[in-house]
Amino acid sequence: MKSKSKIYRLLFENLPDASACCQIIFNEGDTSSDCIFLEMNTAFEKMMDLKREKVIGQKASAVLSKTGESDPFWNRIYDKVTSSEEPVCFESYYEPQGRWYDVSLYKIEPDSFAVAFHDITERKQEEKARSQSEDIYRQILDNVSDVIWTTNMDMETTYVSPSVEVMLGESASEHMSKSLDQKFPPSSLEKVILIVQEEIEKEKEPGIDKKRTFLFEAEHYRADGSTLPVNMHLTFLRDNMGNISGLLGVTRDISKLKKAEKELRESEMRSKALIEAIPDLLFRVNRDGVFLEAIVKDETMLHEKARSLYRQNKLLGKTIFDALPVEIATKFMASLKKALVSGKVQLVEFSYKEKCSDHCIEARLAPIGDVEIVLIVRDITIKKRHEIELQYISYHDELTGLYNRRYYENELERLNSSREHPIAIISADLDNLKKINDSLGHNEGDHYIQAAAEVLKSSLRESDVLARIGGDEFAVILPHTTLEAGRELVERIRHQIEIYNRQNTSSPTLSISIGIAVSTSGKQPLEKIFNKADDAMYEDKKQHRK
Template sequence: MNEPLTETDLRKYLAAMEGAMDGMAILNEHGTYLYLNQAHAAIYGYDSRAELIGKTWRDLYTEAELERFDNVIMPLFMETGRWRGEATGLRKNGSTFPQELSLTALEGGGIICVVRDITDRRRAEQSVKDKLHFIQVLITTIPVPIFYKDAEGRYLGCNSAFEEHICLTREQIVGRTDRDLVPPDQAELFQQLDRSIMETRQVQIQESSLVCADGSRHDVIFYKAPFLNSDGSVGGVAGAILDITERKETEAKLRYLSTHDILTGLYNRAYFDEELERLKKGRTFPVSVVVADVDRLKRVNDLQGHAAGDELLKLTAQVLRGAFRTEDLVARIGGDEFAVILPGTANSATQEVIERIRKNLAEIVGDDGRPILSLSLGCATALDGEGLIEAWQRADELMYEDKLARQEGSRRT
């Protein structure tokens, strides 16, 4: 059985209530104030506690809030003898404020009431909400795909640009892992990177490719960083994606243009010269060189126009490309001049290819039955790197000898 409190104890408790920062009050069974500390009066905007003694707590709430008390709060309080939650109080000047309220029933009737003004807390919470909303709007508006995952690799959220980039909706992304969204090999790579980021707590940048839900593949750069929880533990990974597909395509196109002839699609003179230099240091000898020159190209240009001449050059490229192996390098090295490098090929084999070209040319005829294309050809073979340039020069000389011989033959006929 509990011992009754002594007068000394009562004085101690009363002093504690008087000094409390929270508003504390005792009400009778009718809800009328019997006691309240100064903090309680101040919270409701009263200068003196005497202004509330004898009044009911219902004077401190709006009609709308009293309706909530009558329909929700007080029924729960009557059932359990206690209630704690948030409400909206009414100050003496008519303004309202958010409060944290605790009600406890007393034996024999009456209520102990503890109230705390949580205006500052609500203001801080609203400030956080405003900032979070601003950040969310900012993330959503940014055209760069952004995503964030938890420590288990599950997507927590993303922006609209990320949805569009991988061709999935937010509902199809959030709560899932990379294994649900991309091919297994990519998922494993991404998860390894995420684990490394969380272990090292370092920002990492990685160039990779990303296969989207529609099957398209994009070249991208991932910018990823860990984010921390309030206790300092790693909460997961946030990242952004820079799509460099167009840049890669442009780079590839520029590389192609730097090494290829635009008209014919063959390698150009610059690449041909580079390959000669490279092969000089290689071990694929013997190396043969074939030089070809389009006969009467100037005449065709003058009489039929440059478009007809261009068609003749493209036909030459087609004939040469079809006559040589994939490992042979076929290039257009001048206006009407072509050259071919044949690694690991002896002169005898090269002569056979030239004869095959001549035979093929004879079968390409126009409506009048005459050959459309005529080529002067020469070839030579180098047995080592030192003789490669000489072989090219010799092939060029033999090509001109072939051209002169063909011109002499034409004059006789």
């Protein structure tokens, strides 16, 4: 349990509730006047709209108050939290954000405490929207006291304290006039009668304690028909002879306790659900890389070495080197040591092949003090594939599969300062594309563009860069290419166009206007070289129109 609590504590450090540790500042009269922030989490930074380095070591009055003066209300809270072992909770309005927070203060040392802020703005807005009478009613419930009462042997109320009006909303006389079935729901009525009968039966036992009390929980009707969870503390009233003459009872409102218990259960369920909902693998290892604990939701995410150990219940006590290939384990251990030394979370990514499939894994190594590490392991194979696909899409033309204008312009910029001169650039433009689109439709136009892309691609070298930079425009970058070599390549393209047209007589005749220019020394930007190639292409297009 101790080790799991460490994991839970570490995981919850990243939850949205803002938290901080503070040190009280005392005046000469041993009264508190302010506090200094010692530590805080990321949520606290966001709540304060300040960076950690600007808050740590600063006085609360300087951070929370525009005037820099201490707040007497906060001073009273500082005194109370440092002098009490119990938590102190209150609500506070944070004006800069216009939000309400439930503030919990916990004693750490005599002069220091931890504070946590939970955003309750929505609840406060709901409370504000309620009617005035309901607000007053709730205030009464918040200040209820125990109700003391007595009955005779027929369970008729003979006395009830005035506090019944606060607890149940009815006067003492109204309460005394009611029968048991008007006070308790059927299940609680049965419970009360059964317990009293059992206790009366115990009176026959020799040596029974005549002063004994019996405590149980029940539901009590309120005057408005609602039920209230209560604790009932009963003992028998006796006459001078020691015989039972009635009951003396103390009824205590436990609605707050029940609410707290419910919230605690819900909190525990949320904590458990959070752990269960995390699809990642969770491990706790010591500084030597020995596995101390493992929470595995999907063993297929384990490397085959670790999976084999896990299935045999032998993973705990083994080292990272026992569970992973040497090169991966070595990388892990380096990050583990760095996390322990720095006290900061380290991120490790690695990949391996298993059953002809590539697996990409991300591991976060979060230190627990300086002796242990929590490993949070996630399979990011699909994420990596998507990244590769996105990268491909960002640099390629969807219709032709060629590089797009973005990639082409990046290459021009890169090659401007390269040593790959001479660099030739070809500008190619499809002839008659608009006519084909208008007469045969855009599908045929797309085929025409794809055919041109294939002809150009088949004519180029592997080192050449071919890109579609517009609807009917293509550009080719030819590193280490003289003007003469470039012209030879242009002729090869034209020859391939002729071959295509001979072999595809049923398709529209492919016609491409081509221009070429060369940068010999890099003195001129390649963009200007492309403009020259583009001018040459237009001259070629004029020839095609004759």
